[in-house]
Amino acid sequence: MQNLIQIILSTPWLLWPALVGVSLCVGSFLNVVILRLPRMMEQAWRQECEALLEHDRRSEPAHETSNTGNASTDNDREQARFYGLSYPRSHCPECGNTIRAIDNIPVISWLLLRGRCRHCGTGISARYPVIEALTAVLSVLTVLILGANAEALVTLPLVWALVALTAIDLDTTLLPDSITLPLLWAGLVVSALGLGQVGLEAAFWGAVAGYLSLWSVYHLFRLLTGKEGMGHGDFKLLGALGSWLGWTMLPAIILLSSLVGAVVGIAMIAIRGHDRNIPIPFGPYLAAAGVIALWYGPELLDLWLSMMRV
Incomplete structure (x- = not known):
């Protein structure tokens, strides 16, 4: 692996395309992190609050406890809303269709689709290709300035x-x-x-x-x-x-x-x-x-x- 890295670093026609390609893919992943991580944090906070409230309910006298029958239903709904960085797969928030790999190529797919969902035509924010392109530009500049x-x-x-x-x-x-x-x-x-x-x-x-x-x-x-x-x-x-x-x-x-x-x-x-x-x-x-x-x-x-x- 070390020898391969040295070969790439010493071969400009390998280094720059590889760097651009990898950083564009990283930018695509960063879009997922930017969108989902705050929601995952909110989800974790909500679960902690619900667990605390459930603990308080169980510590109350039986005649003061209410709506206990809905606890399992609420938990089921929360479980249905659960997601992470890898689950569920990327999908259109409007029509719910899963985004295919061919439509998930950084920057290029957004341009080919003219910034719209293939299935329902809903506009896709330009922020996604901007983040991908920015990640690639900053990566190239870093290697240019610091050296290969x-x-x-x-x-x-x-x-x-x-x-x-x-x-x-x-x-x-x-x-x-x-x-x-x-x-x-x-x-x-x-x-x-x-x-x-x-x-x-x-x-x-x-x-x-x-x-x-x-x-x-x-x-x-x-x-x-x-x-x-x-x-x-x-x-x-x-x-x-x-x-x-x-x-x-x-x-x-x-x-x-x-x-x-x-x-x-x-x-x-x-x-x-x-x-x-x-x-x-x-x-x-x-x-x-x-x-x-x-x-x-x-x-x-x-x-x-x-x-x-x-």
């Missing part, structure tokens, strides 16, 4: 995870632990194996400093205002970025993400009349800053050090 080497390939899962987290955060203002925490540990493992951008020590302190920096800001803001200024997922995402890129990249990531977030937030309030009490997801700005730091880490570090000397 094993280290660049190892960082691709980081880029892919950031695409999924960005879309989920924009949709739900959630950064799922099932992505951020494995991403943090993966950065440490990659660094320990000597395949990452930084060594294990820098990765370890990057994870610690990344998490604690935003954790401290969160609690300080809450003590001063009585409000929550950000979600807990932001701590974990910055910790994950620190584990991949090292603690020296954290100031640049925080500065870039805060600057872009402030500009976008002010623009939304001024132009669109966005209610300032409605939270604006911070995860997409952290993700974008993380990708920029991955690509241009040394240049950003030099810029940061020169600013500090001034």
Whole structure:
């Protein structure tokens, strides 16, 4: 396998088509994650709440318990609604027909079908091919900028995870632990194996400093205002970025993400009349800053050090 990877890396006419094809397929899978993971989380929360309510009902006296006969029916309905990343198969939400493999080719199938379901003609969101194409573009740019080497390939899962987290955060203002925490540990493992951008020590302190920096800001803001200024997922995402890129990249990531977030937030309030009490997801700005730091880490570090000397 290692020899095969080296052959592909050293053969441009194999590398770039393979990279585009694989990343398009990954983008297609990311669409599934973006759509279903939040619903799976909601489903798990609902089941936990129902289990707690059922426990409370059983602890009540018999004459105060009601609707117990419907418990099995409710459970059956919930089981019928159960789904995961692989089940049920992709289908049209309007007519329910399963999407065939020929109609599920990333980007190409959407273009050939003109963005509509083959069976009922219902429009299919352009977001699906956009996510697939964006994943491919970011993957190609990563290898172009970092070089055609094993280290660049190892960082691709980081880029892919950031695409999924960005879309989920924009949709739900959630950064799922099932992505951020494995991403943090993966950065440490990659660094320990000597395949990452930084060594294990820098990765370890990057994870610690990344998490604690935003954790401290969160609690300080809450003590001063009585409000929550950000979600807990932001701590974990910055910790994950620190584990991949090292603690020296954290100031640049925080500065870039805060600057872009402030500009976008002010623009939304001024132009669109966005209610300032409605939270604006911070995860997409952290993700974008993380990708920029991955690509241009040394240049950003030099810029940061020169600013500090001034």
